[in-house]
Amino acid sequence: MDERSVLLARYRATRAHTERLSAPLSPEDQQLQAMADASPTKWHRGHTTWFFETFVLGPQGVSPLDERYGLLFNSYYEAVGPRHARAHRGMLSRPTAQQVTAWRARVDEQMQQLLASCEEPVLQRLTPLVRLGIAHEEQHQELILTDIVAAMALHPHKPAALPDFPPDVPAPWKGRRELEGGLVSIGVQPGELPFAFDNEGPRHSVWLHPYAISERLVTVGEWAAFAEDGGYQTPSLWLSDGLAVVRAQGWEAPAYTRREGRAVVHFGPEGERELHPDAPCTGLSFYEADALATWLGARLPTEAEWEHAASAERDEPDRIGPSMGQWYGAAWQWTRSSYAPYPGFRPAAGAVGEYNGKFMIDQQVLRGSSSYTPPGHSRPTYRNFWPSPTRFQKTGLRLAWDLSP
């Protein structure tokens, strides 16, 4: 396939995946907003559509379906009064889900016509934007899942949003890998990949001390042992802020999770289900991940350690051997690294570009991807980030250890 066909195919597939995720949800379901940090399904469907209409179609002279939609579906107008607006997305009963479906169809038709028929130089100019729009919509696909779970969890009947969603896969212990560190390169150079977010670059040198890293994620069984050992009540395991939050919130288990006798029960898109002890433990805040690692005699890896190990596995499969390692597709993995600009980082200019830099404070980096992440979205250099108390994402951890030089 040529590049144009590839782009068209990815566009179509991404847009269709969003609609497939939303299809089992009623107009009422799609209206739900569980908290200020979540958004209704309908809003995600509209916002991703608004992105293509505004940044791709608009500059090509295509006028929007409804000029007033910008105010509703533009996440950037938050600069004018962010929290109020964001907290009230669940109040946007109009347009209806049906109207959003029609809007999506119209934009998809316009997009496909544009991409199929535009001149080559235009296509060159549009390609990066379309790729950004696709990556952006993939992020919102993950949010559709986390946000609808948050919403359904508030319903006394705990209904399954997506009854067919596959449960987490257990993974046996695979040992740990030892890496000698030294001067290594992380990050991605602009232009090196077909697409990467601005926060993933520039590629740069980092000095790593010798370390070991686990070949799988911390499991439900390990968490249960921690909890049974009084982990949530042992101050010496916790960061000071973490302990305060644990007490204030009365946390005794990860989000959407509870112990029921010896079983551990979890609420996900597929409803409530007992977890396998070897399944990855998810729904953890950074505080819990850190305390759990401490209790297990280990620590969280830095993001450079994580990326170095994940890249090594990818680049040298023969030396290391075939290992799934749960680097991707199980759970986002908290790192010890706070979210900060790489040396030499410059935010891209303009509205599309102000994307990531302004969030670079008081958040921790997560690496990998989760079972909610659409396939093909992540890569070794990908930097996800959330504040330390966040638990409503599909978040777990991988252990690391210092090695003597």
Place this chain on the structure above:
Amino acid sequence: MDERSVLLARYRATRAHTERLSAPLSPEDQQLQAMADASPTKWHRGHTTWFFETFVLGPQGVSPLDERYGLLFNSYYEAVGPRHARAHRGMLSRPTAQQVTAWRARVDEQMQQLLASCEEPVLQRLTPLVRLGIAHEEQHQELILTDIVAAMALHPHKPAALPDFPPDVPAPWKGRRELEGGLVSIGVQPGELPFAFDNEGPRHSVWLHPYAISERLVTVGEWAAFAEDGGYQTPSLWLSDGLAVVRAQGWEAPAYTRREGRAVVHFGPEGERELHPDAPCTGLSFYEADALATWLGARLPTEAEWEHAASAERDEPDRIGPSMGQWYGAAWQWTRSSYAPYPGFRPAAGAVGEYNGKFMIDQQVLRGSSSYTPPGHSRPTYRNFWPSPTRFQKTGLRLAWDLSP
């Protein structure tokens, strides 16, 4: 018509009126909850249905459509954890609006069959409960209107929920009536009326000092003059608590109301509209009503004064002359009386009966009824009540004055 037919007709009319109010609203609209003190349209439709299913049909052996609905639509389970539950009614995406419509139809069929065919003694026993259910549904009809206005007011496009809803009617100045007071009776004796709430009785004596009372409500024009005179910024006009709230909330106009040049614009079920200066001023908190009365050289009436005057008008139309007086159907009227039990009041026993007594603290009595109140719902002895800062109801005021004995 015999009593049975009258009851059946009133039941049918009441239930149909609820559906007529909701008909223009989409499933998404019916899901909206603007604040903890409001409920979604769908919830009102379900809750009133649950009332008949539980208190009338249940004891007659009719089983509920879905046993789990009790948890969702029972306002009494609030005793177990009230604010949390109530604040999350907007999160109940299931059952859908369509499912609630089907539930209503089923209950209506069951109710009509029961009322049409039951033995006379059964009918005698059921009649008070059905009348209570009707009065209860009428209250929720008013709430459907206030709550959907609150919801639509949060939408940036300010859509009209019910575009055909009639606007407020202006009323010319009609003067004031002077009453000599003395020992008067207020309230209703149990059994005296086909239906009354428990808080309206028992009938009892009250000593009234001579007073005058206005023949119409305070108008938009009077409020505008108050505001232009700096009323909201003049501490001596305000109760201490009221001033604190005015400042904390930045109030400059009644709820849903703003001045636009010399015009006063108001958002209601019919959308945004300019108000006539002689229309009743509504959306007022008790604090604003009290300050406005003070600024106009008057005061609020007590509930006994209001009831005595309203009853006199009703009982002696010839002596007083034909006067609409805006006693009903324009706006609920704040009184100077806090909501307290009448002498000899005993709350009725049981779940249905615990209705009113437990709210008898820190609320002010309102009398009359508003343009949102369904016709036939109110009467001279009717006691509505809300906390002093409440503005999201259709609330205004009528002036009173002390007369020298």
Place this chain on the structure above:
Amino acid sequence: MDERSVLLARYRATRAHTERLSAPLSPEDQQLQAMADASPTKWHRGHTTWFFETFVLGPQGVSPLDERYGLLFNSYYEAVGPRHARAHRGMLSRPTAQQVTAWRARVDEQMQQLLASCEEPVLQRLTPLVRLGIAHEEQHQELILTDIVAAMALHPHKPAALPDFPPDVPAPWKGRRELEGGLVSIGVQPGELPFAFDNEGPRHSVWLHPYAISERLVTVGEWAAFAEDGGYQTPSLWLSDGLAVVRAQGWEAPAYTRREGRAVVHFGPEGERELHPDAPCTGLSFYEADALATWLGARLPTEAEWEHAASAERDEPDRIGPSMGQWYGAAWQWTRSSYAPYPGFRPAAGAVGEYNGKFMIDQQVLRGSSSYTPPGHSRPTYRNFWPSPTRFQKTGLRLAWDLSP
């Protein structure tokens, strides 16, 4: 003694009593402010001094010791930004306690010189103001006690603020009195007494239904039985707002009170002490008083009922017999009446006069006086008032019952 001497003597005695209360407290103690609703001892001592300096001495041409004290010790400047200022009284380290002592001495000397030597017409003009200042300082004497108890209760060592303060006196059951009611007069006519607050008048008629009223206050033993019976956990006993507060605050006992096995232990100015079962139960919110009365098969009296019974006792001691009845000096007694203006009430004009009217919303009237009230301060018409959740005052209750006519 002539009137001038009487006034001088009362002035001297009142001012000396304030200093006697404060004498055992260190400069640090006098600086403490336990909460926004309380004030430091030093502030009370300064504020009462500021009153005489501003309203009595100022108009006679006496200049203040320090012009900047007005801003610190004027409670009326709250109109400009009340809560902030009030909440920060504990931050006023300057002037020091020693400087306030010197200020008090200076003002006392100036006041005594003025009262002793001024012309008779001047004395006539000043007398009402001085009496108001005395009554005002007496109110603050009670607050000095309640506020220092609130402060000391926060100290982990629970030190006794005033180790010599006498404990509450137990009182045996004395039965209840039955009154037939009818048209009675309550309140005080302007000029009828040497001094009364504006909110006590005008005298006016009220219609009372037949009622009975207890001859003593509800006791610690009765409260303990209520608590043991699960009173705090029984929703049907509580007003809806009260239940919410009980749950939110985790109330299980009155303020400063806890059960220790079968004993009931209380923290007061004299430190921690076990209470006699026949001692009056104090530290109760209105909610608790109401629930306790309900549990005891009774209700709270209205303020008119209370005043009528208390006046009858005072006016007709022969018919009723010699009974202390705990009308005064044990605990303030919550009534069922919300704080509202009497018919014909007009707030006095000017700064001194805006005293009471602006608080007439969402507060309940208390009658009598407490063991913290200075002798001679209260009377049958005296109206104290606090919001329903208030517990940091010395507040209890007396029972009433409806009688059949």
Place this chain on the structure above:
Amino acid sequence: MDERSVLLARYRATRAHTERLSAPLSPEDQQLQAMADASPTKWHRGHTTWFFETFVLGPQGVSPLDERYGLLFNSYYEAVGPRHARAHRGMLSRPTAQQVTAWRARVDEQMQQLLASCEEPVLQRLTPLVRLGIAHEEQHQELILTDIVAAMALHPHKPAALPDFPPDVPAPWKGRRELEGGLVSIGVQPGELPFAFDNEGPRHSVWLHPYAISERLVTVGEWAAFAEDGGYQTPSLWLSDGLAVVRAQGWEAPAYTRREGRAVVHFGPEGERELHPDAPCTGLSFYEADALATWLGARLPTEAEWEHAASAERDEPDRIGPSMGQWYGAAWQWTRSSYAPYPGFRPAAGAVGEYNGKFMIDQQVLRGSSSYTPPGHSRPTYRNFWPSPTRFQKTGLRLAWDLSP
């Protein structure tokens, strides 16, 4: 001087400095607590004394003056219920300031006797603890200043806590230094220095990219130009969290600072004073420091960059030339680095040792020292840390720039 004499002299000097700082403050001043994050002067004086009594004297068999002081002056008991206790330090009227003075004198006498007369091996064991106690007391000396400024700033008269405190020193522009980076070492190896905090080690390698760093701090004049240019209202200059705080708090100037016409006025220990345009800008949150750096076309340095530059200056004065550079003694300098453990960091064991590790989340590192820091307290490896919104410390910034390799 031998080591024993040096230790004794440093102990004496440190303790005396604390008393010198507190001497101008009245018992009432020493009681003030402006906010939960601040402590009263008296508490600082007691807490530092408790440290020596508990960790040095106690294990030598010296019994404490009052066993109950531990509860009051132990900051570690916060683990049991931190925020409540800490927020109420201003409520500890007992012991009085005078009693704390006596306690300090007693402990000083005991400490000096112990240090002067103990056997050499005991001295060896005690020395690290005494040095920790001295460093700890020096930290509280800085807090005494920041906390009393916070307290006095709330007094309407804005009194000067320490009228003789010297004002900030203006510094002329000195240019910037360019450093080539590469593999450098930062941190301190255990045992390398007489004293260092655990968070300063271990010494380890870091790869630095070429950078430039300013030879002085950002000035009041530069801040004023930023503010006049609308800096506080320009979203693109701010981190997202920072903008939200600026708006929520209404920040328009650094803490204790306001513009008055063209002048910039600041409140410090010496009272209110106009600032020289070349004085360092202080009272800045991390958010403001970051925005100010961005507006100036620069960025904040990382802590490794800062330390490398500061050490280079110290180690190679000849090459770089004599430059004060405001590295110490003007203001703490925000860095772009979040507070995290160095590679290989292990928290010291035991109560004294749990010192720093548990705060390593959501705080930013500050380097240098301020005019409030006692001389000799800081060093190139010293890591101070505060949350991003913190403004009540004496905090400013130094600029850095990326250089092309």
